[in-house]
Each structure stands twice: as structure tokens, then as C-alpha cells.
Amino acid sequence: MAFINEHYLKLQAGYLFPEISRRVKEFTESNPVAAARLIRCGIGDVTEPLPPACTEALHAAVDEMADRETFKGYGPEHGYDFLREAISENDFQSRGVNVTADEIFVSDGAKCDTANILDILGHQNRIAITDPVYPVYLDTNVMAGHTDTADDAGQYGGIIYLPCTAENNFVPATPDEKADIIYLCYPNNPTGATATREQLAGWVAYAKENNTLILFDAAYEAFIQDAEVPHSIYEIAGARECAIEFRSFSKNAGFTGTRCAFTVIPKELTGTDTEGNAHSLHSLWSRRTATKFNGASYPIQKAAAAVYSDAGKTQVQELVTHYMGNAKILREATIAAGLEVFGGTNAPYIWLKTPNAAPSWNIFDRVLNEAAVVITPGAGFGNAGEGYFRISAFNSRANAEEVAERIGAMAW
Ligand SMILES: *Cc1c(COP(=O)(O)O)cnc(C)c1O
Numbered sequence: 165m166a167f168i169n170e171h172y173l174k175l176q177a178g179y180l181f182p183e184i185s186r187r188v189k190e191f192t193e194s195n196p197v198a199a200a201r202l203i204r205c206g207i208g209d210v211t212e213p214l215p216p217a218c219t220e221a222l223h224a225a226v227d228e229m230a231d232r233e234t235f236k237g238y239g240p241e242h243g244y245d246f247l248r249e250a251i252s253e254n255d256f257q258s259r260g261v262n263v264t265a266d267e268i269f270v271s272d273g274a275k276c277d278t279a280n281i282l283d284i285l286g287h288q289n290r291i292a293i294t295d296p297v298y299p300v301y302l303d304t305n306v307m308a309g310h311t312d313t314a315d316d317a318g319q320y321g322g323i324i325y326l327p328c329t330a331e332n333n334f335v336p337a338t339p340d341e342k343a344d345i346i347y348l349c350y351p352n353n354p355t356g357a358t359a360t361r362e363q364l365a366g367w368v369a370y371a372k373e374n375n376t377l378i379l380f381d382a383a384y385e386a387f388i389q390d391a392e393v394p395h396s397i398y399e400i401a402g403a404r405e406c407a408i409e410f411r412s413f414s415k416n417a418g419f420t421g422t423r424c425a426f427t428v429i430p431k432e433l434t435g436t437d438t439e440g441n442a443h444s445l446h447s448l449w450s451r452r453t454a455t456k457f458n459g460a461s462y463p464i465q466k467a468a469a470a471v472y473s474d475a476g477k478t479q480v481q482e483l484v485t486h487y488m489g490n491a492k493i494l495r496e497a498t499i500a501a502g503l504e505v506f507g508g509t510n511a512p513y514i515w516l517k518t519p520n521a522a523p524s525w526n527i528f529d530r531v532l533n534e535a536a537v538v539i540t541p542g543a544g545f546g547n548a549g550e551g552y553f554r555i556s557a558f559n560s561r562a563n564a565e566e567v568a569e570r571i572g573a574m575a576w
Contacts, residue, residue: 211563244462255395293326353513387487431444433445
């Protein structure tokens with residue numbers, strides 16, 4: 165028998181979404197009537213169809229694949245130039261941010277990119293994560309053997325946890341100790357919080373002082389409504405020397421089932437070997453990608469490029485407006501119900517304090533049983549998420565209105 169990667173055995177059982185599924189299944193099987201009116205506001209998945217500009221481009225690309233004259237085989241591992249150039253121009257240069265097309269690596273998802281990036285980084289790095297956190301950042305470090313086993317409270321030895329609570333507006337202060345890598349995600353999943361320019365500048369200053377690599381997840385940047393909130397870490401001077409940015413078409417253009425994303429690695433960004441010599445992370449990632457990936461599919465990249473067409477931009481804006489309209493409805497209803505509410509103004513997630521500091525799984529059970537609505541308990545995202553719960557605004561308008569009414573009617 166082959167030996168296994170024993171670090172996987174450190175991963176905690178009862179992972180968030182399977183546990184939610186288990187409880188929902190139990191509920192629907194014992195309450196068939198209530199099950200019929202169940203509304204899911206749990207998992208962060210989009211509900212609305214792809215923008216027509218994207219599906220048109222997808223159909224046209226499929227037709228190209230059907231003709232020997234226009235058929236495409238393997239594409240460039242780093243993505244087609246038509247897409248990398250559209251991204252550079254529309255997401256960065258047009259905002260005055262210097263990111264060139266050859267610094268963009270197109271992939272089939274930001275989840276895999278945020279996970280795979282560890283391939284090019286050393287095992288001796290001290291890792292800092294926010295708490296609560298998108299579980300991928302933490303679990304991939306556990307799998308790679310960068311942590312000890314979890315303690316009784318579920319925290320892994322070797323990780324620097326940075327609690328994000330209402331007290332710090334869900335943006336942690338830079339730690340006193342040195343981290344080699346810090347994962348930041350703004351607008352944030354799950355808290356819906358954004359980081360200000362000053363806060364990000366503080367992190368860039370910390371990173372430069374401590375030679376820290378910032379892994380910046382901007383999957384939700386399209387939902388920013390406030391003109392002052394940065395869309396990219398590269399809007400901060402100096403970030404090109406200390407940060408990698410992850411983006412995705414999943415949330416803005418509804419590509420969760422279509423799969424396209426990209427990672428930005430500036431040319432001047434370096435990491436160090438044990439002798440202290442600097443090496444280009446762009447070169448390492450380029451090599452890693454060429455070796456382990458054969459590129460995102462051509463039709464999908466054509467569909468992603470259509471996001472930047474005039475029609476695509478309008479249609480993506482409509483999707484964002486739709487979801488942010490839901491967020492507003494959910495925010496207002498929960499505020500009116502007397503709950504303490506965060507997020508939902510620059511992100512499609514509402515983050516709420518549990519009343520009387522009730523455990524978040526209790527609130528999950530109550531909302532499920534009393535309103536037939538699935539929310540996400542904050543504890544599932546980390547210890548500092550306890551005492552909070554998340555409502556997703558990814559839904560139809562009718563469902564968002566119904567959820568607002570049902571949660572509003574509960575005896576909080
Ligand atoms: C949804 C999400 C992503 C996007 O992942 P994909 O693999 O591109 O679908 C990335 N980061 C966070 C925090 C997310 O919530």
C-alpha cells in the first residue's frame with residue numbers, strides 16, 4: 165500500500181458545508197411541508213444566469229471548435245492574449261493601476277489558484293490568516309504540512325490567527341510578530357467588510373518591513389459601491405513588490421459553474437531561497453503553470469473576454485445591481501428586526517451578530533426551523549466567527565424579499 169499524505173488527517177471533520185447539508189437534510193426529511201418552502205442563503209453561489217454577451221461568445225467559440233479552419237487545440241498555458249489584454253486594460257490600466265497582460269495568469273478558478281500558490285512557496289513560512297476566513301487558505305496549509313494538529317478549540321499550531329470582529333471593523337491590525345505570508349480577502353467573504361486605502365497601505369508597509377508576501381483575494385471587487393474603497397491591492401503604492409492578487413469571474417459574471425479566474429504576479433515580486441537570494445515569483449508561477457496546467461478552455465476564455473465588451477459590462481453591472489439590491493433588502497429587514505448588521509453594502513454578504521451572543525449553530529437551527537431559511541453559522545469560518553452568522557444575497561429578488569420577511573418576522 166502506498167503511504168498517504170498524513171497531513172490530511174489533521175483536517176477537521178465536520179467541515180462547514182457538509183454539516184450544513186446534514187442538518188438541512190434532516191430538516192427536510194422530517195418536515196416535508198416546510199421543506200417545500202426552504203430557501204437557501206447559505207453557500208456563496210450565484211443564482212442568476214450568465215450575461216447574454218458571455219453565452220453568445222461561448223456559442224460562437226463552440227462553433228469555431230466545430231470547424232477545422234478555426235478549431236483550437238492546446239492554448240497558451242497562461243491564457244490567451246485576447247483575454248489577458250482585456251483584463252489588463254479594463255480591470256487595471258483604466259483605473260490607473262499598472263498591471264500588464266503578461267503579469268496575468270488565466271486559470272479555471274480562484275479557489276485552485278489560492279490553493280496552488282503554495283506550490284511555489286517554502287514550507288518554513290510563517291502563515292497568517294484572518295479569523296473568520298475562507299476555509300481554502302487554512303486547509304491548504306494544513307494539507308501542505310505547514311501546521312501542527314488542531315487543538316481542542318480547533319486552532320492549528322503554527323498559524324498566526326488575526327481575529328476580525330466588530331471591534332476592529334473586521335480588518336485586523338498588523339501583528340507585532342513577523343509573518344512570511346498573509347492572506348487578505350477584501351471585500352471579505354464571509355464578513356462582507358471592505359478594507360480602506362489606509363488599512364491596505366498599513367498592510368503593504370508591514371509587508372515591506374517584514375518581507376511578507378500578501379496573498380490578496382479580490383474575488384468580490386465588482387461589488388464595491390463606495391468610490392473610496394480600493395478594488396485592487398495594486399492601487400496601493402509599493403504593493404507590486406509584496407503582493408499577489410487573485411480574481412475570478414465567478415461572482416461578478418456568474419461563472420461559478422463555468423470556471424474562469426486569474427492571478428496577477430508583478431514582474432518585480434520576489435521570494436527568497438535559504439541563502440537569501442531573491443527569485444522572481446512570476447518566473448516560478450510561470451514554470452509551475454506550464455508544467456501542471458494546459459490552460460483554461462478556449463470557449464470559456466472567449467466567454468470571459470465578453471465580460472469586457474460594452475454589452476458585457478452593462479450586463480455584469482446589472483447582475484451586481486441585482487445582488488446588491490437583495491443585500492439592501494436583507495440589510496434593512498434585519499436592522500428593522502433589531503439585529504446588529506454588518507456588510508452588505510460593498511459585498512453580497514450580510515454578517516450579523518447573534519442575539520445575546522447565542523452560539524451561531526443555534527441560530528442556524530432556529531432560522532432553519534422557524535423560517536425554513538438556510539444561513540451560514542459564523543463558527544464554521546473560524547473561532548472569531550462564533551457569535552455571528554452570514555446571509556448571502558445571491559438569490560432571486562423574490563427569494564430575497566421572502567427571506568427578509570420571514571427573518572424579520574422571527575421573535576429575535
Ligand atoms: C467564491 C470565492 C472565490 C472564487 O473562487 P472560484 O474558484 O474562482 O469560483 C475566491 N475567493 C473567495 C473568498 C470566494 O468566496
